[in-house]
Amino acid sequence: MHQQGALAGIEVAASRTRPNMSKIASALGVSSATVSNALSGKGRVSAELVEKIRKKADELGYVPSSAGRALRTGRSNVLGLVLPDISNPLFPQIAQAMEAAASNAGYGILIADSRGDVTTQTQAISRLIERGVDGLVVIPRRGTRIGDIGCPVAMVDTPSTPGNTVSADHWEGGAKVARHLVDLGHKNFLLVGYDPASNVQNDRIGGMKSAFDRGIKYDTIWLETLLRERGEQTSLGLIDRVRDGVTAISAVSDLHALRVLTELQTAGIKVPQQVSVTGFDDLIFSPVVTPSLTTVHMDMARIAELAIAALVREIEHSKSEPNANTSQKQNGKAAKQTVTAEPSKVSMELMVRASSGPIILPDTPILNGKTL
Amino acid sequence: MHQQGALAGIEVAASRTRPNMSKIASALGVSSATVSNALSGKGRVSAELVEKIRKKADELGYVPSSAGRALRTGRSNVLGLVLPDISNPLFPQIAQAMEAAASNAGYGILIADSRGDVTTQTQAISRLIERGVDGLVVIPRRGTRIGDIGCPVAMVDTPSTPGNTVSADHWEGGAKVARHLVDLGHKNFLLVGYDPASNVQNDRIGGMKSAFDRGIKYDTIWLETLLRERGEQTSLGLIDRVRDGVTAISAVSDLHALRVLTELQTAGIKVPQQVSVTGFDDLIFSPVVTPSLTTVHMDMARIAELAIAALVREIEHSKSEPNANTSQKQNGKAAKQTVTAEPSKVSMELMVRASSGPIILPDTPILNGKTL
């Protein structure tokens, strides 16, 4: 049934070349302008004629030519998505959310990978521009400032980054996990970051620290530095930390939390009985590992919606006043390059799972080995 | 320096509307046809004039209009990538490889998420077609057959799927891990799949079984069924399996291997001393968990290259003979819809890491609890 339909469609489409507006027009003895008006609903066409045109259109299997439309209107209805490093495990969520939001707004998403490199990022952006995208969503690498391009840009990083359009409130997220652990009675923390130059990670860690009162001890390690010095596969030396009294380890990503978790488990340290572990981002594996990871979830769908909406608003807006910016007078702001959204930050949600729990006092017997 | 250049470019671009070929042409007193010929290197233009035109072009910050070109040539230089479920953790690798391969071939990648649903997949495909893509790369959902569309399609699934263009040799991969474990002395296996309807997973498991001689016991469980019956967070009951003699657990994905690994570790079962665990796909976390996961890696870059190359070949080819297919005589094959590549399967690489090891005989004392 379904396949039948698809095949029938092709039958017609392949019969010669794909039909255009004038083909519909001549088939009905009207002008192509009328067809355009009828299908777009813009001009004045009688209701009955509209109906006839619609019918003929999908009888012929008409598909509007995006090239023709783009050429005429100057807009391609495609947005570019620039990612710092596609291999980022968070990327699927981002891409999915952006694609859905864009699709709802009638736009397509062209992707570009900047491979974490700043110059590659520049190249990626110009490739997208050449392809005629109407706007860009950029997840910037570290503190990269986006140069002046010829189209609106939405930046998704973190609220503390200047020029940020919209993002999760990473600071608040950090505060939430930290407070959760403090409430459980933890007083000695190890905070685990990866890249000390990352705005997002600094915000997350900053948020965590903000939740610590006097009387709480903590230390921070940055994995990138550590791993560069000691090699990728090195142990993080967590056992010593635990022996020295750490009871809670909070990482800036589930990826690192997982590393921590498995290292502890291999050493026979019980999570969460002896040590609580938390991550960030609610990556795909987080709910299904044992113990499931307590983490902080970001509402990527909402962030994407806000970013895309801001972008689309600016794009449609620039239609009305095409040349508001002269090169002579750059009135302070760089010609509305990076768009703004309201709200510009989206709350993060704490997901309490099994890897965090109340502190178990030293006199409580700790089981070794089998739990069953 | 770099930023200077970018800004200077904008300065000009923003000065009014972006320049086109005729602007360059009139600035130099030549015809726009000559400019086109000069920049494309196709027609006959004197070397010096070519040089002058080139210079003027990037002096004015000329960027060719992809819409104009697409309209005229009938080709957009954009390919669509249809993914079964973007949230698939393997997706970053796929997208990155495809983007790189396409970019090298001068194409852009437009993404579409089919959210695992078959009807959504159909919609996603038509959205891409409407956007004017020249071809499609489809990572199909389960055994989906791709209906007849108006453009060439490369299917990346598994060699046993009819119509498959190119993919990893999942069967061989399965055989490789299994043989590895057999060589280590394992004789009692638990094979862990997720979706019993997945061609890829069936091939992987089929490959594993093919490596088992007589005298090897194995059982297979499918998580989707299990989890649907008992709930997402359920224990997989691995402890019982181990008690019953299983010494090696092989999953069809690192995601499931990780689930297995952490469940075992939590129960105090040592990996790999008591049980070996292996996965598939070499996901981002696999090398950094403890113990690092033995897995099977696929050369996604090569697969992407082959798929894109096959697609591009067909696209360029159809340029020369535009209407080889009449709707009347469909000569057996469905008008070269899904393209073919040579080779059509790419070898998988076994990554031996720390989660697999030689069997430790029952008389060897097994440590409980702390290893240090």
Place this chain on the structure above:
DNA sequence: AGCGTATGGTTAATCGATTAACCAGATAAT
């Protein structure tokens, strides 16, 4: 001198959709 043939360009049509400007006929308003 006369013919063929490179060389280096130009002219003009074309791809498909959109839209400003215009127009005929009917109806309403003064």
Place this chain on the structure above:
DNA sequence: ATTATCTGGTTAATCGATTAACCATACGCT
């Protein structure tokens, strides 16, 4: 009765790049 307005369309220009067809001019060769 005459002008204004509304309805339902049509005409033709336009977006920007490409390319087939054409046209000078110069050069080589007999």
